[in-house]
Amino acid sequence: MRPAPAVVAMGVAGCGKSAVGEALAAVLGAAFVEGDRLHPPENVARMARGEPLTDALREGWLDAIGQRIAVSVASGQGVVAACSALKRSYRERLRGFCKDIVFLYLEIDPATAKQRVGSRPGHFMPASLVDSQFATLEAPAADERALTLDATRPVGDIVASAVSLLGEANS
Template sequence: MDEKTEQAPTGAPGSVPAIVVMGVAGCGKSAVGTALAATLGAIFIEGDRLHPPENVARMARGEPLTDQLREGWLDAIGERIVVSVGQGEGVVAACSALKRSYRERLSGFCPEIVFLYLEIDAAAARRRVASRKGHFMPASLVDSQFAILEPPAADERALTLDATRPVDELVAAAIRQMR
């Protein structure tokens, strides 16, 4: 997978109030999001921590979430983004945002959101998820995420990066492309 730009947002990184690092489980959303937020001096929102207990239990049992079950979770992330942006803080959130409708829902809270899609193949994602310790998401759900994945289209405010690259390279590439 090569680094590519779906649509490069305009302005310097500081002018982007909100970035959502997105992709399937195991792509590195949390690692890249944490590092990107630290580099930009932004707040980091870990989307997994905002799932209601019922969603976590369902996923832990190996049951994929439905669109309806994701609505409240997406709203919780969107509300956190809005609070941070309203306080003048930059924000980076980790959220799968697998479907265009999910990204549109999040953009409804903050139209200036830029999505950073970490592209990875299914085999690599399964390996990464299987090697995680203490996370509720089992590797068995990776295929269900790929089944509903709608990569960002050219008309979305999104960057696509190769998730197999080192975190520091991904952060540098994201900042370079947002300039």
């Protein structure tokens, strides 16, 4: 029996992780984990003040996401999580909870990301932090289990491409 799928929609703020992740989970019949909801209040307050998170501040958050992924997979439920997973070390930390995670890297340019983040009403992440996200970003390398998609495309197109590529990756 093949293990339940575990996918992480990743990328900088504004790339569409949540929208793509939620839509992909619906198509796959998988659980959806919204990584932003798992940030501790201190992290949210820090980002709301325009202060980027450090690696140390991200550890507990990554572990919370990883634990949610592991619980879903262990119960036989597929799962799609939205998590920036900006650095290889963050992705490796998540893989510590589920070695079979496939990362869906939603690639976007800084100008589009800033525009999107700036137009989100009520979100804690200010557009001023987008540059720090790009400074931290380590795009997935060829030896990582990751698929790269153009995040400027419509969500439905991204999801259709992801479903196709995930099918190829699992065959």
